[in-house]
Every structure is written in C-alpha cells, then in structure tokens.
Amino acid sequence: MTFARPGAARATAPRLHWLLLSVMLVVLAVVLLVNGLVKAQFGADHRVAPPTRADTVPDIVRSGRPILDLRHGTARTYAVPDHTIVLTFDDGPDPVWTPRIVEVLERHRVPATFFVVGNLASQHPDLVRRIHEAGSELGIHTFTHPDLAYVPGWRRELELSQTQLAVAAATGRTSSLVRPPYSSAAEAIDDTGWPAIRELGNTGYVTVLTTHDTQDWARPGVDEIVRHAIPENGDGAVVLMHDAGGDRSQTVEALDRLIPELRSRGYRFATVGDVVGEDVTAPATRAERLRGDVLLLLVRGSTAATSVLAVLVGLTGALVVLRLLLLIALARRHARRHNATRRFGRGRPPVTEPVSVIVPAYNEAACIARTVRSLAASDHPVEVIVVDDGSTDGTAEAARDLQLPGVTVFRRPNGGKPAALNTGIAQAEHDLIVMMDGDTVFGPDTVRRLVQPFADPGIGAVAGNTKVANRGGLLGAWQHIEYVVGFNIDRRAYDVLQCMPTVPGAVGAFRRRALSEAGGVSDDTLAEDTDLTMAISRAGWRIVYEPDAVARTEVPTGLGELWRQRYRWSYGTIQSMWKHRRAVFEPGRSGRFGRLGLLHLALFQVALPLLAPLMDVFLVYGLLFLDPVRTVAGWLLLVLSQLAAGVYACRLDGEPMRGLWLLPLQQLVYRQLMYAVVIQSIVTALTGIRLRWQKLHRLGEAGAGPGDGSRAAARARARP
C-alpha cells in the first residue's frame, strides 16, 4: 500500500465545502423567507384599529360613494347607478372556493371583480387566469394583506407591485383597481387611513370600497349573507364577499341564491370598470410579464423546496423520537435479561481461563503506569502485553520500569494502532484476548466480567462499558452523558438486536478464533475497532455487551481534539460500513448484522446528521412564520425524549442524574459540532480526499506535532 504525493489531494476542498454549505444555508434562509411571506396567514377583513377623527379627509371622499379615483390630483368618487350591483370578492384566489364561485358566476352569466392577494395569486396563477377567462375583473388586494395605513411607502409599493406582477404573469394584463385590506365603506375613512388611500391614487390606482358587507367571513348563515347583500330601494351597491380565508361554502350557496333574487328585483350586474366607464385593466408590457414569470418561478421554487424540506424535517423528528423510544424499550429488555443472569447465573460454569490483555500505546508515558497497574490488580488471571508503537516519550521504559509480574513490553517501529494490536495478538499466549487503550484504567473485576459471556461458545466478542474519567468542564460533562446514554441505551439495544456495530477499542474482549477469522485487525479504515467488529459479525459470531465490565477512559478536553477524535470515528465508521456493505445481502448472522446494523447506522449516523442543520433552520422558521407554540412543542418533544433516554440510562448505570440538566443545552453547541463532523466525514468520503492521519499513519509519526490528529488517533477509542 503506497500513498503517492502526500498532500496533493487535500488542499482546497475541505474549506470549499464549508463555503458552499454556508452559501446553501443563506439560500435556504432566503427560500424560507419567500415561502414564509407567500404562505403567511392573515386575519379576516375586519378593522384592526378603531376609527379615529377624520379632519383631513375631504367630505366628498367620505360621502359614501364607494369608488375613489384620486389619480389626477383630484378626487372623483363614483356611486354605483341604481339597480346595479358590483359583486366583489376579496382575499383569494383559493384552490377550493374560487373555482366554485367562478362556476356560479359563469352559470348565471354574471361578472364580478376579484381583489386577489399577491401571495395566493403567485401560488395559483391558474386560478387568476380562470377568473380572467370567466369574464370577471381583477383587482389588487396587496401581497401579504397588511393594513396599508401602518406600512411605510416602500412596502406599500412592493405589496402592490409584486401582486401586479403575479396578475400580469397569469393574465397578461395589469389592473388599476385596488382594495386596501381591512377597508370598509367610504364613510369609515379616517385620518389614519386617508394618507395611504391618497397615495394609492398618486401611484395610479382606483380604490374600490364597499357599500354592502355581507360579513360572510364570519359564516353567519346563507340567509344572513343574502340579506346583507340586497340594497334597499333599488340603490346601486358594491357587495363585499370573500372567496378565501376558510370554509366559503355559505358564500357559494348565498351567491347562487343572491343572483336570481337580485335579478328578480330588476338589478343588473356590472364590474367596477363598467361603473368608472373605462377599461381598468391594461395589457402588461413585455418586461412586466417577464418579471411576473420570474416571480412565479421564485415562488414555485420556494414553496416546492419548502414542502419537500418540511416533510424531511417532520420525518426526521418522528424517526428520532421513535428510535429513542424503541431503543429504550430494547435497553429495558436487555437490562431485565442481564439482571436475571446476575441473579441466577448463566447456567454454565464461569469462565476462569487466563486472558491476554493487549495494551497498544503511543506516547502514553503519563498514563501507562496507571493502566498497567490497574491490570496487574485484576482478580482474573491475566497476561499483560504492552505494545509500544514507536513512542518517543519513553512509554515502553515507563511500563517496563514497573517490574510487574506477568507484564511483557514489546516495542516496534511506529506502524499504527492496527499493526500494534496485531503484534500483540501474535504474542498473546491465551485464546481469550482483551484489547484496551493506553489511557484507560480497568477495575479489578473488569477483565473477569468482560470474559464471562464467553461461556457461550457462539459469542466471538464482548463490548465493555466505557466511562468518562475526566468529567470536569462542560465538554467533559456532555461527553459523560453521551457515553452513559450510548453505552446503556444504544449498546444494550444493539445487543438485543444482535447487530453490534462497534466493540470499543477502550474495552473489548475477543476469541482468538474470531479474530483470525476476521483476518486480524485491519488498517483499511480509520476506525479499526468498528471494522474489526463488523468483520467478526460477518464471520458469523455473536457479539454481546457486558455493562458490568467498566473501564474508565480519558476523553478530549478541547474542542479541537474532540473534533479530530469524532472526525476519525465518524469517517472510520462510514469507511467500515462501505467496506462491509455486502453484508446487507449475505445470509445468516452476517446478513442480520448488515440489514439491521448497517441500515441503522446509515440512517441514523449518516443520513440524519445531514438533515440535522435543517432541523435548526426550521426551528427558527417555525418560530418566525409558523405557529410558535407548536414549533416549541415539537422541539420540546424531541428534547424530552432525549431527556427520558438520559434519565433511564443513568438509572440503569447507577449514575447520578444531576448532570442531565446539561442535556437540553447540548442542542446549542454540541449537537451542531457533532453533525458538522458527520458532514465533514461524508464530504471527505465522497470526494475521496486523503486524510492527514492516513498519510502519517504510513510515513511515521515523527513529524507529527503535539496535539496533532495522530495523538487523538492513539487515544480514547471508547465510542459511546
């Protein structure tokens, strides 16, 4: 195996993908913003603020004539002629109700004027076209339905302009008609509302108000709607109805009765244009149609992308919660089974045969003495084999100077942890082999408990329970919780499902035959423990978890070190999964592991972390644009289910629960760090970049500075 041109294949890509990812997050934010504006819910058309004084409003405007033409510096107001009705519909188009209303109008051969809301019009251009083709008139009802009296001029222009573009794209025409949201009759125009209405005139719009409000938005019943819509004494009227904003079945029914009723009273039906006496729509220019098309494209893109993402996010959340509940149930089953074993024994004689313990060590001079002493104090007969992998800090000497019986120290040129382990295996005398890390400490009973499952000849490997020794500080505390949950929920579940993905390098026991059938420890991947575990599974051995075999290990204390450690685990796990991908199609135990274990890993350790940033983005989006209560509730459900897993794991492991209050805080920094690691690993895997560790691994560690990845490579392989 050679590694040509070191450094040639890394270079820019790792930085580039973070840049691309940030760009995509900004794009996602914009897409969500567009979607939020387009999908925004608004209140029904009733006044939000009580009317104020009307000193500045010209009397003629307040005279009650519903159509205000303020376009030319003069105020012209139009009344609807007697025995004439202008039907107007606000707040649409709506995919359910607008077609039904248009159908009623067509059946009676009656035109109406539809004041459309831009955000709906841009989502349903076909409905706008349908209104137009049915011979009705289109007017503008702003884009997001704000009260124009309270919005600044630039926003009012945007609201009108974007709606105009949506109408232009759908029908090829622009409209001069506007109805301000929350407006009512002309008499109700007050000092607050008047400036906006005057500005509407200045920007070229004819404002259409109402004389007869059917109050159909309140669903008062068909009779009431009809009654409200019929003027007295044959007066002309602008009748206000709604074709959106909820169940409009009453409106549809009322309209179907209203039209013949009015006809029988001698009424004719007109549009606003008929009353004003001019064509209130004009052909859109080519630029307007093009801009309209772009707007529709942008809206369609954002709504489509958002709905796909929303489904993914919902699915992710549900999967995470379901998985946790399932794992808790499985862990419970394991705990019960384990308790029964504890009380009544295994039904087989205890394992008393001597064990070889292999301690690969690279620059562990500080910890190695403690590690080896803890082994020498074991209450099970052990042979300790320390393999010094070319340390430069006198690790081998430190181990040898202990002068402990039963401890052999081997020194070899640096060749990486897998090679060191293989050296140890080759030197080991016994058939039961325990592997541990140079910075891990065993209890006196750890080895004995760890090998007891080997009473069952079908068991090829046993995973122990790793605990964090250095729990001080936030990072230590977080990792401690993670380890407790990882070992007491996840690993118990894997045991029950018989799909253990990893026997941790910090504490694991193996049958020699299982090791040789797996081909020894391979250096194909950066996670040799996962790779080895998968290989043993594929060779047909059962792998179990023994929670009572406790090892204490040191975990990274700095973010950088933690990042490198997790990067190796994550990348190494993905490598191992790929290497053993064929297990999915194999028969027997290997296939069981492949179909359960590999798919579980692929789903929850690869795919889900990729979607995790989306969860955070949607949390913010939900708080801003959706129902904040429901958003927070969904998020709480997630945190609570994690808390439940944490509580149960602590109970199973006899750990105090007081550290668990840190668990919700994990959502803020730790979780993002963890998914960033997985994203980085996946990108590295896909691009085929060679990691520095892989290079150093072969070229020798001498060039590696302190705190470099190679340091992390040799340490804590505990893996929660």
Added chain:
Amino acid sequence: MHEFAAAGPARPPQDDHPRTPVFVDRRGRRRRWMTYWGLVVACLGLLYVALVTASLAAQPVRPEGNAPADAPPAARVDRPAEVDVPE
C-alpha cells in the same frame, strides 16, 4: 523488552482488500466532480437569491395612467363628484 524490526503486513491480504484505504481517490477525480457540482448547485442557489433581490429592488410596477384627467366619463353613468385633493 522485545524489539520488532519492521511492521509486517497487518494481515494476509484478501481478495476484496482495497489497494488504497476505503474511499481514498488517488486521482482526485471524485473531488473535481464534487467541486464542480457543488459549485453548480451553489450558483443556482445564488441565482435564486439574486433574482429575489432583483425582483424586490426593481422599479415598482404601477398601473398605466391611461385615463386622461379631463376625459369625460362614459355617458351612461352619472358624472362623478369631483374635488381637488390637498396634498
């Protein structure tokens, strides 16, 4: 203390044993391919952002003021009430 001369092969090679570590692409073709498509997707995203910005920043569309100020309204409707609007 025992000394070993050199690191031998970690284990006997198997048939499916990869020549290079899993995933490593020595020729860098996958990386170039990923970079290319990553940039394409990012450009599409940026195009989206640019179009949204342009759509919002462009000159607002106003209805054509197609009716002359002094044009008489159609005969069949009453002459509308009219008054100068104070700015």
